[in-house]
Amino acid sequence: MTIEANKDEAEKCIEIAQVAFRSGNVSKAERFLLKAEMLYPSPHAKELLARVRAASGTGSASKKTPPSSPSADELRRRKTPNHQPQQQEYTTEQMEAVRRINTKCKDYYEILGVTKEATDSDIKKAYKKLALQLHPDKNHAPGAAEAFKAISNAAAILTNPEKRKQYDLRGDEPAPSHHHTYYARGFESDLTAEELFNMFFGATAFPGGSPPAYRRRAREPEPRDSHAGLVQLLPVIALVLLSMMSGFFISEPVYNLAPSPKYPVPRETVNLKVPYYVKENFHTDYQGSLRRLEMAIEEEYIVGLRHACQRERNYRDNAAWKARNFGDARQHAEATKMRLPSCEKLQAFQR
Numbered sequence: 112m113t114i115e116a117n118k119d120e121a122e123k124c125i126e127i128a129q130v131a132f133r134s135g136n137v138s139k140a141e142r143f144l145l146k147a148e149m150l151y152p153s154p155h156a157k158e159l160l161a162r163v164r165a166a167s168g169t170g171s172a173s174k175k176t177p178p179s180s181p182s183a184d185e186l187r188r189r190k191t192p193n194h195q196p197q198q199q200e201y202t203t204e205q206m207e208a209v210r211r212i213n214t215k216c217k218d219y220y221e222i223l224g225v226t227k228e229a230t231d232s233d234i235k236k237a238y239k240k241l242a243l244q245l246h247p248d249k250n251h252a253p254g255a256a257e258a259f260k261a262i263s264n265a266a267a268i269l270t271n272p273e274k275r276k277q278y279d280l281r282g283d284e285p286a287p288s289h290h291h292t293y294y295a296r297g298f299e300s301d302l303t304a305e306e307l308f309n310m311f312f313g314a315t316a317f318p319g320g321s322p323p324a325y326r327r328r329a330r331e332p333e334p335r336d337s338h339a340g341l342v343q344l345l346p347v348i349a350l351v352l353l354s355m356m357s358g359f360f361i362s363e364p365v366y367n368l369a370p371s372p373k374y375p376v377p378r379e380t381v382n383l384k385v386p387y388y389v390k391e392n393f394h395t396d397y398q399g400s401l402r403r404l405e406m407a408i409e410e411e412y413i414v415g416l417r418h419a420c421q422r423e424r425n426y427r428d429n430a431a432w433k434a435r436n437f438g439d440a441r442q443h444a445e446a447t448k449m450r451l452p453s454c455e456k457l458q459a460f461q462r
Contacts, residue, residue, distance in 0.1 A: 144159055149253050205255070
Protein backbone atom coordinates (compact mmCIF):
# COMPACT_ATOMS: atom_id res chain seq x y z
CA MET A 112 0.00 0.00 0.00
CA THR A 113 1.56 3.38 -0.98
CA ILE A 114 1.42 6.64 0.96
CA GLU A 115 -1.15 7.97 -1.52
CA ALA A 116 -3.29 4.90 -0.87
CA ASN A 117 -3.00 5.66 2.87
CA LYS A 118 -4.20 9.22 2.14
CA ASP A 119 -7.26 7.95 0.26
CA GLU A 120 -8.07 5.48 3.05
CA ALA A 121 -7.69 8.25 5.64
CA GLU A 122 -10.10 10.50 3.72
CA LYS A 123 -12.67 7.67 3.66
CA CYS A 124 -12.31 7.31 7.44
CA ILE A 125 -12.86 11.08 7.85
CA GLU A 126 -16.03 10.90 5.74
CA ILE A 127 -17.38 8.00 7.83
CA ALA A 128 -16.53 9.93 11.02
CA GLN A 129 -18.39 13.04 9.78
CA VAL A 130 -21.52 10.98 8.99
CA ALA A 131 -21.34 9.30 12.42
CA PHE A 132 -20.84 12.64 14.22
CA ARG A 133 -23.81 14.21 12.45
CA SER A 134 -25.98 11.24 13.47
CA GLY A 135 -24.87 11.55 17.11
CA ASN A 136 -22.56 8.50 17.24
CA VAL A 137 -19.59 10.27 18.88
CA SER A 138 -17.60 7.16 19.80
CA LYS A 139 -17.67 5.85 16.23
CA ALA A 140 -16.62 9.26 14.89
CA GLU A 141 -13.67 9.41 17.31
CA ARG A 142 -12.59 5.86 16.42
CA PHE A 143 -12.47 6.56 12.67
CA LEU A 144 -10.71 9.90 13.14
CA LEU A 145 -8.00 8.15 15.20
CA LYS A 146 -7.63 5.61 12.41
CA ALA A 147 -7.34 8.44 9.85
CA GLU A 148 -4.61 10.06 11.97
CA MET A 149 -2.66 6.81 12.07
CA LEU A 150 -2.97 6.26 8.30
CA TYR A 151 -2.25 9.84 7.13
CA PRO A 152 -2.05 12.71 9.69
CA SER A 153 -3.73 15.92 8.50
CA PRO A 154 -4.86 19.26 10.03
CA HIS A 155 -8.44 18.53 8.92
CA ALA A 156 -8.56 15.26 10.90
CA LYS A 157 -6.99 16.91 13.98
CA GLU A 158 -9.55 19.72 13.92
CA LEU A 159 -12.46 17.29 13.59
CA LEU A 160 -11.04 15.09 16.36
CA ALA A 161 -10.87 18.10 18.72
CA ARG A 162 -14.51 18.94 17.96
CA VAL A 163 -15.62 15.34 18.49
CA ARG A 164 -13.77 15.04 21.79
CA ALA A 165 -15.22 18.36 22.95
CA ALA A 166 -18.71 17.06 22.15
CA SER A 167 -17.95 13.79 23.92
CA GLY A 168 -16.81 15.65 27.04
CA THR A 169 -19.95 17.79 27.28
CA GLY A 170 -22.32 14.89 26.59
CA SER A 171 -25.76 16.25 25.79
CA ALA A 172 -25.01 19.85 26.84
CA SER A 173 -26.12 21.09 23.41
CA LYS A 174 -29.59 19.79 24.21
CA LYS A 175 -30.12 21.32 27.70
CA THR A 176 -33.55 21.29 29.24
CA PRO A 177 -34.84 23.42 32.13
CA PRO A 178 -34.28 21.97 35.62
CA SER A 179 -38.02 21.67 36.12
CA SER A 180 -38.47 19.43 33.07
CA PRO A 181 -35.61 16.92 32.68
CA SER A 182 -35.48 14.96 29.42
CA ALA A 183 -36.34 11.26 29.19
CA ASP A 184 -32.66 10.41 28.53
CA GLU A 185 -31.59 12.23 31.71
CA LEU A 186 -34.23 10.44 33.76
CA ARG A 187 -32.93 7.10 32.51
CA ARG A 188 -29.36 8.10 33.42
CA ARG A 189 -30.49 9.09 36.94
CA LYS A 190 -32.17 5.71 37.40
CA THR A 191 -29.01 3.84 36.38
CA PRO A 192 -26.21 5.09 38.74
CA ASN A 193 -23.95 2.25 37.57
CA HIS A 194 -23.76 3.71 34.05
CA GLN A 195 -20.10 3.95 33.08
CA PRO A 196 -18.83 7.13 31.36
CA GLN A 197 -17.32 6.73 27.91
CA GLN A 198 -13.78 5.44 28.19
CA GLN A 199 -10.97 4.81 25.77
CA GLU A 200 -11.37 1.28 24.36
CA TYR A 201 -7.64 0.44 24.19
CA THR A 202 -4.45 1.01 26.17
CA THR A 203 -1.25 2.76 25.17
CA GLU A 204 0.55 -0.59 25.07
CA GLN A 205 -2.05 -2.02 22.68
CA MET A 206 -1.78 1.01 20.40
CA GLU A 207 2.04 0.80 20.43
CA ALA A 208 1.95 -2.92 19.53
CA VAL A 209 -0.35 -2.20 16.58
CA ARG A 210 1.78 0.74 15.42
CA ARG A 211 4.99 -1.31 15.59
CA ILE A 212 3.65 -3.98 13.26
CA ASN A 213 1.78 -1.69 10.87
CA THR A 214 4.45 1.00 10.45
CA LYS A 215 7.87 -0.23 11.60
CA CYS A 216 8.34 -3.92 10.71
CA LYS A 217 10.04 -4.77 7.41
CA ASP A 218 9.71 -8.56 7.20
CA TYR A 219 7.81 -11.47 8.71
CA TYR A 220 10.61 -12.27 11.19
CA GLU A 221 10.53 -8.74 12.58
CA ILE A 222 6.73 -8.86 12.84
CA LEU A 223 6.89 -11.93 15.09
CA GLY A 224 9.98 -10.64 16.94
CA VAL A 225 12.16 -13.66 16.07
CA THR A 226 15.45 -14.13 14.21
CA LYS A 227 15.90 -15.89 10.88
CA GLU A 228 17.43 -18.82 12.79
CA ALA A 229 14.25 -19.28 14.88
CA THR A 230 12.86 -22.82 15.09
CA ASP A 231 9.30 -23.81 14.26
CA SER A 232 8.55 -23.93 18.01
CA ASP A 233 9.97 -20.41 18.54
CA ILE A 234 7.75 -19.02 15.75
CA LYS A 235 4.60 -20.66 17.11
CA LYS A 236 5.34 -19.41 20.63
CA ALA A 237 5.85 -15.84 19.35
CA TYR A 238 2.65 -15.99 17.31
CA LYS A 239 0.57 -17.21 20.28
CA LYS A 240 1.80 -14.38 22.48
CA LEU A 241 1.08 -11.69 19.83
CA ALA A 242 -2.26 -13.22 18.76
CA LEU A 243 -3.65 -12.96 22.29
CA GLN A 244 -2.45 -9.36 22.46
CA LEU A 245 -3.66 -8.22 19.02
CA HIS A 246 -6.87 -10.16 18.37
CA PRO A 247 -9.45 -7.46 17.46
CA ASP A 248 -11.94 -8.90 19.95
CA LYS A 249 -9.47 -7.96 22.70
CA ASN A 250 -7.49 -5.07 21.17
CA HIS A 251 -9.76 -2.27 19.88
CA ALA A 252 -6.97 0.08 18.80
CA PRO A 253 -7.22 1.45 15.23
CA GLY A 254 -5.38 -0.88 12.85
CA ALA A 255 -5.59 -3.93 15.15
CA ALA A 256 -7.32 -5.99 12.45
CA GLU A 257 -4.49 -5.25 9.97
CA ALA A 258 -1.83 -6.07 12.56
CA PHE A 259 -3.61 -9.32 13.48
CA LYS A 260 -3.72 -10.34 9.83
CA ALA A 261 -0.01 -9.50 9.46
CA ILE A 262 1.10 -11.75 12.33
CA SER A 263 -1.17 -14.52 11.04
CA ASN A 264 0.37 -14.32 7.55
CA ALA A 265 3.84 -14.29 9.10
CA ALA A 266 3.16 -17.41 11.19
CA ALA A 267 1.49 -19.28 8.32
CA ILE A 268 4.39 -18.62 5.93
CA LEU A 269 7.24 -19.21 8.38
CA THR A 270 5.82 -22.47 9.81
CA ASN A 271 5.49 -23.92 6.29
CA PRO A 272 9.01 -25.23 5.40
CA GLU A 273 8.59 -24.84 1.62
CA LYS A 274 7.08 -21.33 1.77
CA ARG A 275 9.62 -20.21 4.36
CA LYS A 276 12.42 -21.38 2.08
CA GLN A 277 10.96 -19.44 -0.88
CA TYR A 278 10.43 -16.37 1.33
CA ASP A 279 14.07 -16.47 2.52
CA LEU A 280 15.35 -16.86 -1.05
CA ARG A 281 13.60 -13.63 -2.04
CA GLY A 282 14.89 -11.78 1.00
CA ASP A 283 17.61 -9.93 -0.95
CA GLU A 284 15.16 -8.16 -3.26
CA PRO A 285 15.28 -4.32 -3.02
CA ALA A 286 12.66 -2.95 -0.64
CA PRO A 287 9.80 -0.93 -2.22
CA SER A 288 8.84 2.50 -0.97
CA HIS A 289 6.43 1.14 1.67
CA HIS A 290 6.88 -1.64 4.21
CA HIS A 291 3.58 -3.48 3.67
CA THR A 292 4.45 -4.73 0.19
CA TYR A 293 8.01 -5.41 1.35
CA TYR A 294 7.38 -7.78 4.20
CA ALA A 295 4.70 -9.68 2.21
CA ARG A 296 6.41 -9.73 -1.20
CA GLY A 297 3.57 -11.77 -2.69
CA PHE A 298 3.45 -14.31 0.17
CA GLU A 299 -0.11 -14.65 1.47
CA SER A 300 -1.47 -17.48 3.64
CA ASP A 301 -4.15 -19.84 2.32
CA LEU A 302 -5.84 -19.60 5.74
CA THR A 303 -7.69 -16.58 7.07
CA ALA A 304 -6.41 -14.93 10.24
CA GLU A 305 -9.35 -16.32 12.23
CA GLU A 306 -8.83 -19.88 10.90
CA LEU A 307 -5.16 -19.82 11.91
CA PHE A 308 -6.06 -18.41 15.34
CA ASN A 309 -8.63 -21.16 15.92
CA MET A 310 -6.10 -23.78 14.77
CA PHE A 311 -3.72 -22.71 17.56
CA PHE A 312 -6.21 -21.85 20.31
CA GLY A 313 -9.53 -23.47 19.41
CA ALA A 314 -12.86 -21.67 19.31
CA THR A 315 -12.82 -20.80 23.04
CA ALA A 316 -9.65 -18.73 23.31
CA PHE A 317 -11.77 -15.89 24.73
CA PRO A 318 -14.74 -16.35 27.08
CA GLY A 319 -17.81 -17.25 25.04
CA GLY A 320 -15.76 -18.00 21.94
CA SER A 321 -14.82 -15.55 19.24
CA PRO A 322 -17.86 -13.35 18.53
CA PRO A 323 -18.64 -11.93 15.09
CA ALA A 324 -17.73 -8.40 16.27
CA TYR A 325 -14.29 -8.69 14.64
CA ARG A 326 -15.81 -9.45 11.26
CA ARG A 327 -18.22 -6.54 11.62
CA ARG A 328 -15.42 -4.11 12.44
CA ALA A 329 -13.30 -5.34 9.55
CA ARG A 330 -16.15 -4.66 7.13
CA GLU A 331 -17.35 -1.26 8.34
CA PRO A 332 -19.69 0.15 5.66
CA GLU A 333 -18.36 3.06 3.70
CA PRO A 334 -20.34 5.73 1.86
CA ARG A 335 -20.57 5.05 -1.87
CA ASP A 336 -21.25 7.29 -4.78
CA SER A 337 -24.61 6.55 -6.42
CA HIS A 338 -22.88 6.29 -9.82
CA ALA A 339 -19.97 4.12 -8.60
CA GLY A 340 -21.66 0.86 -9.68
CA LEU A 341 -22.14 2.07 -13.25
CA VAL A 342 -18.56 3.36 -13.47
CA GLN A 343 -17.22 0.02 -12.24
CA LEU A 344 -19.24 -1.84 -14.86
CA LEU A 345 -17.86 0.18 -17.79
CA PRO A 346 -14.58 -1.81 -18.13
CA VAL A 347 -16.55 -5.08 -18.05
CA ILE A 348 -18.93 -3.85 -20.75
CA ALA A 349 -15.96 -2.74 -22.88
CA LEU A 350 -14.30 -6.16 -22.54
CA VAL A 351 -17.51 -7.96 -23.54
CA LEU A 352 -17.87 -5.76 -26.62
CA LEU A 353 -14.23 -6.28 -27.59
CA SER A 354 -14.52 -10.05 -27.23
CA MET A 355 -17.66 -10.06 -29.38
CA MET A 356 -15.97 -7.97 -32.07
CA SER A 357 -12.81 -10.08 -32.03
CA GLY A 358 -14.88 -13.17 -32.86
CA PHE A 359 -15.44 -11.78 -36.35
CA PHE A 360 -11.70 -11.50 -37.07
CA ILE A 361 -10.12 -14.49 -35.25
CA SER A 362 -10.36 -17.89 -36.89
CA GLU A 363 -10.89 -21.08 -34.92
CA PRO A 364 -7.79 -23.05 -33.81
CA VAL A 365 -6.56 -25.83 -36.05
CA TYR A 366 -6.30 -28.37 -33.21
CA ASN A 367 -7.39 -29.08 -29.66
CA LEU A 368 -5.62 -31.06 -26.92
CA ALA A 369 -8.90 -32.69 -25.83
CA PRO A 370 -11.56 -34.39 -28.00
CA SER A 371 -14.79 -32.53 -28.69
CA PRO A 372 -17.60 -32.60 -31.29
CA LYS A 373 -15.66 -30.02 -33.34
CA TYR A 374 -12.34 -31.89 -32.99
CA PRO A 375 -13.18 -35.63 -33.18
CA VAL A 376 -10.18 -36.94 -35.18
CA PRO A 377 -7.28 -38.16 -32.99
CA ARG A 378 -3.63 -37.63 -33.96
CA GLU A 379 -0.27 -37.56 -32.18
CA THR A 380 2.97 -35.67 -32.76
CA VAL A 381 5.86 -37.46 -34.43
CA ASN A 382 8.54 -36.43 -31.91
CA LEU A 383 7.03 -36.75 -28.38
CA LYS A 384 3.86 -38.69 -29.27
CA VAL A 385 1.65 -36.01 -27.73
CA PRO A 386 -2.05 -36.73 -28.51
CA TYR A 387 -4.12 -33.97 -30.12
CA TYR A 388 -7.39 -33.71 -32.04
CA VAL A 389 -8.34 -32.04 -35.33
CA LYS A 390 -11.45 -31.41 -37.43
CA GLU A 391 -12.66 -33.94 -39.96
CA ASN A 392 -11.58 -31.73 -42.89
CA PHE A 393 -8.04 -31.16 -41.46
CA HIS A 394 -6.29 -33.13 -44.23
CA THR A 395 -7.86 -31.06 -47.01
CA ASP A 396 -8.10 -27.60 -45.38
CA TYR A 397 -4.79 -27.23 -43.50
CA GLN A 398 -2.09 -25.79 -45.80
CA GLY A 399 0.64 -24.88 -43.26
CA SER A 400 3.74 -26.74 -42.07
CA LEU A 401 2.76 -29.85 -40.11
CA ARG A 402 6.17 -29.97 -38.39
CA ARG A 403 5.86 -26.41 -37.02
CA LEU A 404 2.28 -27.12 -35.92
CA GLU A 405 3.33 -30.23 -33.97
CA MET A 406 6.24 -28.33 -32.34
CA ALA A 407 3.72 -25.73 -31.11
CA ILE A 408 1.42 -28.53 -29.85
CA GLU A 409 4.27 -30.17 -27.89
CA GLU A 410 5.32 -26.85 -26.37
CA GLU A 411 1.74 -26.06 -25.26
CA TYR A 412 1.37 -29.56 -23.80
CA ILE A 413 4.64 -29.34 -21.81
CA VAL A 414 3.76 -25.87 -20.44
CA GLY A 415 0.35 -27.17 -19.36
CA LEU A 416 1.98 -30.12 -17.59
CA ARG A 417 4.36 -27.80 -15.73
CA HIS A 418 1.50 -25.67 -14.45
CA ALA A 419 -0.53 -28.73 -13.44
CA CYS A 420 2.52 -30.22 -11.69
CA GLN A 421 3.06 -27.02 -9.69
CA ARG A 422 -0.61 -27.00 -8.63
CA GLU A 423 -0.36 -30.64 -7.49
CA ARG A 424 2.78 -29.90 -5.45
CA ASN A 425 1.21 -26.86 -3.81
CA TYR A 426 -1.89 -28.89 -2.91
CA ARG A 427 0.22 -31.70 -1.42
CA ASP A 428 2.44 -29.30 0.55
CA ASN A 429 -0.56 -27.40 1.97
CA ALA A 430 -2.30 -30.65 2.95
CA ALA A 431 0.85 -31.90 4.70
CA TRP A 432 1.37 -28.58 6.48
CA LYS A 433 -2.23 -28.44 7.77
CA ALA A 434 -2.07 -32.07 8.95
CA ARG A 435 1.23 -31.42 10.75
CA ASN A 436 -0.15 -28.34 12.54
CA PHE A 437 -3.29 -30.22 13.56
CA GLY A 438 -1.09 -33.07 14.83
CA ASP A 439 -2.79 -35.65 12.57
CA ALA A 440 -0.05 -38.18 11.78
CA ARG A 441 -2.27 -40.33 9.54
CA GLN A 442 -3.35 -37.45 7.31
CA HIS A 443 0.24 -36.17 7.21
CA ALA A 444 1.47 -39.57 5.98
CA GLU A 445 -1.28 -39.69 3.35
CA ALA A 446 -0.43 -36.18 2.16
CA THR A 447 3.31 -36.93 1.79
CA LYS A 448 2.51 -40.09 -0.23
CA MET A 449 0.06 -38.26 -2.52
CA ARG A 450 0.67 -39.03 -6.20
CA LEU A 451 1.47 -36.21 -8.64
CA PRO A 452 0.25 -37.50 -12.04
CA SER A 453 1.19 -34.38 -14.01
CA CYS A 454 4.69 -34.32 -12.48
CA GLU A 455 5.14 -37.99 -13.37
CA LYS A 456 4.17 -37.33 -17.00
CA LEU A 457 6.52 -34.34 -17.11
CA GLN A 458 9.42 -36.42 -15.82
CA ALA A 459 8.68 -39.09 -18.45
CA PHE A 460 9.00 -36.47 -21.23
CA GLN A 461 12.26 -35.11 -19.79
CA ARG A 462 14.07 -38.46 -19.68
